[in-house]
Amino acid sequence: MEQFLQAAVIGISLGAQYALLALGFTLIFGILGVVNFAHGGFYMIGGYVAYSCVGLLGLPYPLAVLIAVAATAALGWVFELFLLERLIDDHLATLMLTLGLYLIVSNGLLRVFGPLSMEFSFPVSGSIQFGPIYVPRENLIVLGICLSAILALWLVLFRTDLGRALRALADDRQVAMAQGMRPKLLFPAAFALATGLAGLTGALVTPILALSPGVGDPVLATSFLTVILGGLGSLGGAALAAFIVGIVEAYSSVYFGGSIGALVLFTLVLLLLVFRPTGLLGREIRGA
């Protein structure tokens, strides 16, 4: 029973982190039609910006997180506006551009910060004990911020004009443009929103785990897996799938071990795609 409850706590915590990453990833695909292979790169930049603010400039951690979000959002905005936008309808070109950006980011960070892990710890430490269950305080804080960020994103997308415009572009770009939506303004904004989310996750999660060049690789894999499970382009699907992935990963690793746990997760995704190729909440054809 202890293990069961502990696995649930871990699964929800993992799910919230994966949701932030997957929402950004699927947002870009849903609105721009771009598979962003640089998503893990923005996660790493978020971590390194926060580390630099705290470790080198001596800024308080909450401010460092905000700066990391602003920096990754700004970088995403610039990248979309000046590079991606020119080739936005060429799927192969955008794929190569984002992959290239990821390689530049990871090698750039390697050159600047070196290959070893940074000494970067979350400012709050220790665990809260509920009987036999340990919940690290830092995980609780990150969970709270992740859930707040998901709620804020939902409000932006479903309760603001910007969100309506972005969703209109995602539904049918031609019709949305005929209604006066301007992709040249909205696409960079959507990309910045998504990369800001990746940066936020990086700034929050890397001090809990580790920060070194290369920590973006598994982020990309997890984000991809989650959005495919949820249905590429579906925001609700990505959020649902993120929690499923987190919980399946936690329970399968706890009960079957680290090796078989990974196998269980991928088998589940494979089976789901056989029976439901569009993912949990995905549509058959993208409108954009």
Next chain:
Amino acid sequence: MKTSVTLLAAAFSLAATVAAQAQDCTAKVGAMGPMSGGAAQWGLAMAGAAELAAAEVNATGGVTINGKKCKIVVVSYDSKYTADGAAAGANALASEGIKIIIGPVGSPEATGIKPVAARNEQLTWNAAYAKNALEAKYPLVFHIAPGPGTWSDAMVKHALKHFPQIKSVALVAPNDQGGTDIASVDAVAYRNNGVKATEEYYQRGTTNFAPIITRLLATNPDAVDTASSPPGDAGVIVKQLRLAGFKGPIGRMGGPGTEEILRVSGGMDVLKDFYWFETVAVTDQMREIDNIYRKLLGKEPVGGTALWGNLPAARMTMKAIVNAGTVEDAAKVAAELRKLPVEDPNMGKGLWAGQKQYGINQELFFAFGVGIIKDGKEVGIARIEPTN
């Protein structure tokens, strides 16, 4: 007058040509290992050892090849702790005509490089703890230090002296050869010393170990051993173990990396009680290596004791190259290497070993250390002498 000027010009031209030839003559040697990711420290330590050994030879004028003094240049390759990375690295270095490689590091890399390097007629070293780190059918492969089969028993005995409360241990390591070959041998050593041992393996690339830690703590171990987990992974494991309420000693009967583990986990207060295998028994003479490194290479050394442990292999290889007068004939360099006594200006004297375990006597065996941290304070590193 005209003749004198012509002669002078010819002399200058000849001198310039000779100087240019001496400058142009470079002898390339490879260095290989993971230089990014969780095990980067080990690969950089390998490259650092190769660069330092080459710099020492260059400081004395270089190596004479075909009557010309040549400067040794080290070409590094990031084999990413994977078999395919090391195999690709052997081919990439071969395409530059490189026949001598200091590296790779880990077991997957050692397994991957052996057949490819044999085909390319390249001499390689590895620091792997794999059960097949050396094989008689690959005579151009040398081993930097013995694996856990040689030192794990002495290591467990020493750890139990400091932490007698250990009656059970959970070993955690990656699920590839770099993990299983080491953790399984460590587990036998624990069992032979009356400690109940369980093994837990994870997918390499795992970033969050919380579920695995929940699983292994369910067995209520007195100690957890991170075996050959990369130092970055081991740091996260230590951090999450402590957050999960684990208060027992944490061991590391695998590769070096205590500095990195300290950095990632959050320091001595988090690590608390820790015992680890140290590839070298640290002395002041070894610490001097870092000063030599700074002086000759003008930068800070990376890799800590791993660099010191790799250095004798790199230095002996350079000596063999000097004696053989070639970097292109790996068999000739290997023959010279086998003739050399195992000794190093900083490490002292060691032994050629490996015959008993691998059937080939091409392993360097120096004194090794067992480090202990108790209640967040370093107790010291005990020296254990090599025996055949």
